[in-house]
Amino acid sequence: MTSSTSDAHILMSMTYVSRANPDVSAKDFNEILQQAQANNAANGITGMLTFNKDYFLQTVEGPRAQINRLLYALIADQRHHDLQVIETRELKHxxxxxxxxxxxxxxxxNAAIYLKYxxxxxxxxxxxxAESALDLMTELSAQRA
Ligand SMILES: Cc1cc2nc3c(=O)[nH]c(=O)nc-3n(C[C@H](O)[C@H](O)[C@H](O)COP(=O)(O)O)c2cc1C
Structure with missing residues (x-):
């Protein structure tokens, strides 16, 4: 699929939750992160991922066509399941x-931040x-900055 130029300039974000598959190890978490960072840098995608051994919560933002393409890849990814999109929005920035x-x-x-939400x-x-999920990620990120 080639990206159409018409929506290449429209920025959107998508936030989803998913369940990690039981056999996913700490090594797999690292690989997911590295793969995400490398691919996203090439595809104009940015975002935030939070996870524990059971769950993922991720916001991805970028050109609409790329975000939709990533959604298909994520749904097909065997390292997690039960993906639920909890929010999409168009972004000015x-x-x-x-x-x-x-x-x-x-x-x-950061335990107190997780507990807060x-x-x-x-x-x-x-x-x-969705609002709490975004606030949680914002606070977690501020602590890391
Ligand atoms: C929780 C989770 C988050 C992921 N986040 C991203 C991401 O931000 N960007 C990305 O390209 N792939 C991400 N992936 C990997 C994709 O599902 C998929 O494996 C990958 O995009 C395929 O890349 P490839 O075509 O280079 O093999 C994630 C996977 C999981 C399980």
């Missing part, structure tokens, strides 16, 4: 412009509204 893929996973130093002790992004 990027929120994560500095990062081909920023990331965070729960640690002692959770009803459960463990991070479960399926229980977050």
């Amino acid at each position: 990027r929120k994560w412009a500095k990062w081909s893929m920023n990331y965070a996973s729960p640690t002692e130093s 959770s009803t459960t002790v463990d991070f479960n992004p399926y229980l977050l509204s």
